[in-house]
Amino acid sequence: MEALLEILEELHPDVDFENCETLIDDKILDSFDIITVISEINAEYDIAIPAEEIIPENFNSAKALYALITRLSDDE
Amino acid sequence: MLFTSYEFIAFLLILFLVYYLIPKRFQWMLLLAANYIFYFFSGPKFLIYILTTTVSAYIAGNRIHSLHEEQAAYLAENKGRLSREDRKEYKAAIKSRQWKWLLYCLLLNFGILAVIKYANFGIANVNYLLQAFGSGSQISFLKLALPMGISFYTFQTMGYMIDVYRGKYPPEKNIFKLALFVSFFPQLVQGPISRFDDLSETLYKEHDFDYRNVSFGLQRILWGFFKKVVLADRMLVAVKTLIQDPETYQGAFALVGMLFYAFQLYADFTGGIDITIGIGQVLGIKLKENFNRPYFSKNITEYWRRWHISLGSWFREYLFYPISVWKPMLNFTKWCRKTLGEAIGRRIPIYISSIVVWAATGIWHGASWNFFMWGMANCFVIILSQELQPFYTWFHNKFDVKHKFGFRLFQVVRTVLLMSSIRMFDCYVDVPTTFRAFWSMFTVFNYHELFNGSLLNLGLSLADYLVLLMGLVVLVTVSLIQRTGSVRAKLAAKPHMVRYALYYGMIIVIIVLGAYGVGYDSSQFIYNQF
Numbered sequence: 001m002e003a004l005l006e007i008l009e010e011l012h013p014d015v016d017f018e019n020c021e022t023l024i025d026d027k028i029l030d031s032f033d034i035i036t037v038i039s040e041i042n043a044e045y046d047i048a049i050p051a052e053e054i055i056p057e058n059f060n061s062a063k064a065l066y067a068l069i070t071r072l073s074d075d076e
Numbered sequence: 077m078l079f080t081s082y083e084f085i086a087f088l089l090i091l092f093l094v095y096y097l098i099p100k101r102f103q104w105m106l107l108l109a110a111n112y113i114f115y116f117f118s119g120p121k122f123l124i125y126i127l128t129t130t131v132s133a134y135i136a137g138n139r140i141h142s143l144h145e146e147q148a149a150y151l152a153e154n155k156g157r158l159s160r161e162d163r164k165e166y167k168a169a170i171k172s173r174q175w176k177w178l179l180y181c182l183l184l185n186f187g188i189l190a191v192i193k194y195a196n197f198g199i200a201n202v203n204y205l206l207q208a209f210g211s212g213s214q215i216s217f218l219k220l221a222l223p224m225g226i227s228f229y230t231f232q233t234m235g236y237m238i239d240v241y242r243g244k245y246p247p248e249k250n251i252f253k254l255a256l257f258v259s260f261f262p263q264l265v266q267g268p269i270s271r272f273d274d275l276s277e278t279l280y281k282e283h284d285f286d287y288r289n290v291s292f293g294l295q296r297i298l299w300g301f302f303k304k305v306v307l308a309d310r311m312l313v314a315v316k317t318l319i320q321d322p323e324t325y326q327g328a329f330a331l332v333g334m335l336f337y338a339f340q341l342y343a344d345f346t347g348g349i350d351i352t353i354g355i356g357q358v359l360g361i362k363l364k365e366n367f368n369r370p371y372f373s374k375n376i377t378e379y380w381r382r383w384h385i386s387l388g389s390w391f392r393e394y395l396f397y398p399i400s401v402w403k404p405m406l407n408f409t410k411w412c413r414k415t416l417g418e419a420i421g422r423r424i425p426i427y428i429s430s431i432v433v434w435a436a437t438g439i440w441h442g443a444s445w446n447f448f449m450w451g452m453a454n455c456f457v458i459i460l461s462q463e464l465q466p467f468y469t470w471f472h473n474k475f476d477v478k479h480k481f482g483f484r485l486f487q488v489v490r491t492v493l494l495m496s497s498i499r500m501f502d503c504y505v506d507v508p509t510t511f512r513a514f515w516s517m518f519t520v521f522n523y524h525e526l527f528n529g530s531l532l533n534l535g536l537s538l539a540d541y542l543v544l545l546m547g548l549v550v551l552v553t554v555s556l557i558q559r560t561g562s563v564r565a566k567l568a569a570k571p572h573m574v575r576y577a578l579y580y581g582m583i584i585v586i587i588v589l590g591a592y593g594v595g596y597d598s599s600q601f602i603y604n605q606f
Contacts, residue, residue, distance in 0.1 A: 030377065031392055032462060035400040035426050039409045048406060051398040052242035 001066050007040040008062055017062045024056040034059060047072050077117040079265060079351050080305055087114070092290075092358055100282035104256055107279075107359070111259040115224065122223035125192075129185050130255045133233045136181035137240045137247030137254075140174045144243060178241040182234060189230045192220050197443035225264035227440060231390055233258050236272040238394050245273050253280055262355040266348045268366040268386035275363070283360030292564050293357030295579070296350050301586050303347030307547040309591035311340040313535035319503040322513050327520030330500075330513040332531070337503050338496035339548070342371065345384070369555045374487040376457050379495055387440070391433050400429040423462070430455050441502075446510065450501035457494060543589055 008017040011033055015023075023029045029037070037059075038049045047069055058068045077084045091110050095103055115123060147170045151163065158166070196217045203214045236257070240247045248254040256279060257272060318325045318333035325333060349366045356363040370383035380388050399405060405425050413421030431452075438451020477483040497514060504510040532538065557563050567575055 027381075031396060032426055035397070035429070036422055038401050039406055039422060039425070042406045043410060043413070048403060049401060051393070051401050052244065054393070054397045054401070 001062070003044050004041070004066050004069070005062055007037060007044065011036060021061040021063075023062075024060050029059060037065070041069060045069055045073065077114060079348065080301065080309075083117075088355065095283075095359060096285045100284070103282060103359075104253065104280050107260070108252055108256045111256065111261045111264075114261040115259060115264065118224040119221070122221075125188060125223045125226060126229060126259055128188065129230060129233050130251070130258045132181050132184050133237055133258070134248075134251045134254050136177045137237060138249070139177045140241050141247045143170050143174050143177075146170065174241055178237060181237050185230050185234055189226055191218075192222060192226065194439070194443045195220065225266075228267050228269055229258050229264060231387075231440075232263075232269045235269065235390055235394060239272060248272070248276065256280070262352040263363065266345065266352070267384070268349065268352070268364060269390050270363065270386065275361075278360070278362045281360070286360065288568070289360055290358050292568075293354045293359075295564050295567075296354030296357060298354075298579070298582050298586070300347045300350030300352075300354060301590075302547075302582060303343040303350065303551070305590035306586060307544060307551075308340050308344035308347055310536070310540055310544060310589075311336055311343065312591075313540075315340050315503070317534045319513075322504060322509050326513065326516035327522040328517075328526050329522070329530075330520075331517045332526070333503065333513070334496045334500055334517075337499060338492065339544075341499065341502070343547070343551070369558060371492055372488055372555065373491045374484070375461060375491060376454065376494060377461065379491050380454070380458075387437070391437055395436060396429055396433045399432055400426060405429070427459050430459060434458075445507050446501045446504070449507050449510070450498060453498045453501065457498070 005017055008015070012028060015028055017023075020026075020028065034054060038054075041047055041049060049068065049072065053068060053072070058064055077087065087110075091106070095106055098106060112123070115126060147167065150166065151158070199215045199217055206214060236247075239245060248257065253276075257270075257276060260270075260275070260279065263270060315333060315336050318329055318336065322330070346367050353363045353365070364386065366385050368382040368385065370379050373379035373382055405428075409422065409425040411421075412424045415421065416424065434451040434455035435448060436451075437454075438447040438449070441447045441450065472478050500510050500514055501507070504513055531541070536544075554563055557566065567578065
């Protein structure tokens with residue numbers, strides 16, 4: 001989780017990623033940010049997030065994103 | 077059948093009446109019949125295309141879903157017996173079969189669209205090259221008419237197919253209900269491009285007559301007519317005059333043409349969508365909004381989240397994301413980061429995906445280099461603003477203007493001017509003419525002519541300008557009121573006298589000031605040609 005928070009904080013240092021749960025709804029992360037995060041996750045965790053998983057529920061918070069990473073790595 | 081024609085109004089009135097008179101369980105069937113009657117009027121021979129899309133999506137969608145079910149049953153049956161590797165292998169084999177069905181469906185439907193819409197553009201380019209290399213032979217153009225709404229219903233149906241493949245929802249089992257989704261007539265002309273999970277429930281549901289819904293829907297239709305026939309079609313006369321003679325109308329007139337077209341396109345497209353959403357509301361069917369006061373955007377990225385929302389989100393979800401997270405692209409990102417450094421390496425693949433998406437968005441709008449350039453110009457500005465982020469951060473740290481009214485106004489004006497200048501590619505006959513017209517704004521100093529009565533030679537009288545100015549004031553006022561909620565809901569709270577004075581006033585304005593008179597006829601919607 002810490003590595004993920006680091007990735008997110010590097011993108012937007014001013015956002016409280018530990019508590020924010022509206023990253024997509026409040027347009028904090030845009031489509032460019034999402035792709036940057038996905039490529040960082042790919043490099044850090046060796047996980048490929050497929051396009052169908054790019055939905056607000058998975059990207060609205062760091063926790064949701066971490067749950068997605070865990071689920072995908074279990075599937076692999 | 078034009079939305080603004082008498083036939084269409086009669087068609088709507090009959091539909092609304094019958095819709096609420098028949099037993100509710102037949103409502104969706106009546107809508108399907110209405111769709112095909114509407115489509116039939118655009119040309120009976122075009123029915124084959126929409127039927128092909130419907131049938132192919134029905135077969136492929138259900139085949140993909142039955143493979144989903146086959147997989148679930150097999151995995152449940154063999155739970156505990158299969159190793160992790162066996163499960164993975166089995167899933168991959170099923171996925172590959174599903175992918176084939178999706179691919180056939182996409183190739184067939186996008187193939188039809190490509191041939192009908194783009195074949196002659198391709199031939200024209202090949203002929204140009206043949207001529208350039210001195211070959212005397214030329215390829216003959218195909219005689220193909222563009223079926224109404226083909227870009228819209230193809231994209232809407234292929235979005236449905238991709239969602240079914242992704243397992244987002246099961247496919248529609250009833251082919252007639254699927255046909256209703258594919259051909260829903262109010263959105264055939266110019267969108268919005270709906271999603272099946274947004275539209276299907278409200279489309280197939282039985283609807284009671286709801287006075288508030290029907291009256292709000294009729295008000296929305298009226299508002300759309302006002303924008304289209306009073307404002308857009310009136311402005312069209314001046315826009316045509318200015319852009320069809322770019323040698324005469326340069327400098328100040330190119331600027332006026334640019335701004336007039338921005339106004340016309342806004343009134344035309346949003347007016348059409350108002351009519352579409354209004355028709356849906358009268359029928360009890362909720363369509364998603366396609367605009368969110370786009371001219372109040374602070375930058376071009378925000379603008380594209382607020383203009384033609386359904387098209388932008390289609391390209392984002394079904395093209396930008398899949399390209400960007402495609403395994404070879406992720407590997408390319410890794411390579412870029414290693415070779416070019418972290419900062420640049422991580423951005424280049426995103427920019428490549430953006431270029432592909434904007435090229436596709438441009439070409440979606442029309443088969444010409446103008447639209448390709450329009451897409452590239454949008455992409456260039458978005459990438460440039462992305463690259464300028466460090467400067468913006470520095471600027472806002474240094475100067476505390478972010479929330480000042482003057483700065484917000486500057487941002488809005490900048491976005492309007494930027495978008496309007498990019499849209500010049502829509503207007504002029506070819507790319508070089510567009511560049512010449514744009515350049516003339518800075519090199520031909522004839523701005524004094526704007527005040528010597530020349531504007532009255534563009535086909536519009538002083539009275540027309542007054543109507544347009546009044547319309548602009550009304551549009552801006554309504555947009556400002558919308559910031560705090562629905563205008564119609566606010567209006568509904570007003571006394572009867574005020575409301576009915578406004579409704580009847582609007583009807584009279586549309587009848588009296590609508591651009592039906594000598595010199596101009598109510599025209600097709602601009603987006604209909606896309």
